[in-house]
Amino acid sequence: MKETYGVSLPGMGLYDLVGKLIVIEGTDGVGRSTQIRLLKEWLEQQGHAVLDTGLSRSGLVGKSIKRAKEGHTLGRITLSLFYATDFADRLENEIVPALRAGFVVLTDRYTYSLIARAMVRGLDPAWIRNIHRFALKPDAVFYLRIGVDELIPRAVFSRGFDYWESGIDLYSTEDMYESFRRYQSALIEQFDKLAEEFHFEVIDARADPQAIFEHLSQAIERLLVAGPKPAQPAAPVVEAAPPGLAVVPDPIPIAERSERAVERREKA
């Protein structure tokens, strides 16, 4: 049975989430999307249904976040909460329905990236961790780790220094190089701490992409062989309500909710 980091959302049953939730984490430019593309193809060839998802892709707020970031006008707290809204929307409308349907969910970054960004921006650690307590604990988290010295050439020779990836909102400098270096170093430091706290499997992202893929696919294969877990007994499982609260009925039946998610994706 899957569990969250301490807070369960109303109407989100956790007992029949038979799929696997696999997270690829890491700072900018470490090759996460390449790996996800390779893994998705490989998993589908193996006969597994795959949902791939990532930050800021929710139907509800994804576009608004992008628009707001273009204006560079979001405060630190506001940005963190905007991301949390996006995350909650995808968790409820994409990730959980897919896990219930037995999919392998590959996610490009997860709640840890959002915690790391907030920490680098000096927000209260207890505050940001509390917000993300409704996140599902993944079956595996792979952290593609790279040092800032290896990261810089990758940024220079691919996309250049992006405004947000350089944390220009944080430092009062015009120097994009200096800012990128400082910001990414601070992020890596936070990720290293989170890796211990949340037991990530750390992978050296300097290696050849094919070698990384082989490492990841072997680890995922072991995970999938261990499952699928036998279906839970049909007895109704009552989610514990927060103390002192009446049990609130499920606002939207789960089946209907996933239909809506599908509709939304089709529209998008």
Added chain:
Amino acid sequence: MKRYGEHRIPGRLFVVEGIDGSGKSTQLTLLHQWLKAEGFGVVFSEWNSSPLVKDTTKRGKKKQLLTPATFSLIHATDFADRTERNIIPLLKAGAVVLCDRYIYTAFARDVSRGMDPEWTRELYAFAVKPTIAFYYRVPLEIAMKRISDARAGFKFYEAGMDLGLSDDPDESFRLFQGRILDQYEKMIPEFGLTVIDATQPIEAQQQQMRQLVLAKLTQARQLRVAP
């Protein structure tokens, strides 16, 4: 990040809370007029009004895309934007800021929708603690009567229709607002809300409100003069 109760800023923040039909907005409008006439630098900040977030909230509500979790988070995002860009800078400048609804509205609504009470409170830990938070207490029947006299029909989320309490909007509104009233009652001691009996005549309520506000403003003037 400064937490609730940790901000030390010269302005004064007065907020009104209560269910729809409690008359809180009327009272705040009257207070606003009076403070302006008295020559105070006073600014009004509305719930759900951040230009960045408002459109998303509106769309989410219109298309009924919001779950209790995203309803809670999108309102917190809106409130954060107003806090960071509006409320805190104004208070730093020494203004009197008036809010129609504040974090207690979010606590009442979110918890009534089944969100974890502790989680919801910590979500808003960045909020500035108001100088006074007025709670306009009114029995549900009186509030319902006032609303039905004033307008026709309830909106989907306002009536808590997302919770499936009843198919009838009036009945759903009654049940949902009843839950919200229970939450407000719990918050009176928890947050030290100042209770105003909202069944009194409007003038009597306003007089009481002005006295309480004035006491805080005189104090503030003296604070500024004293070493």
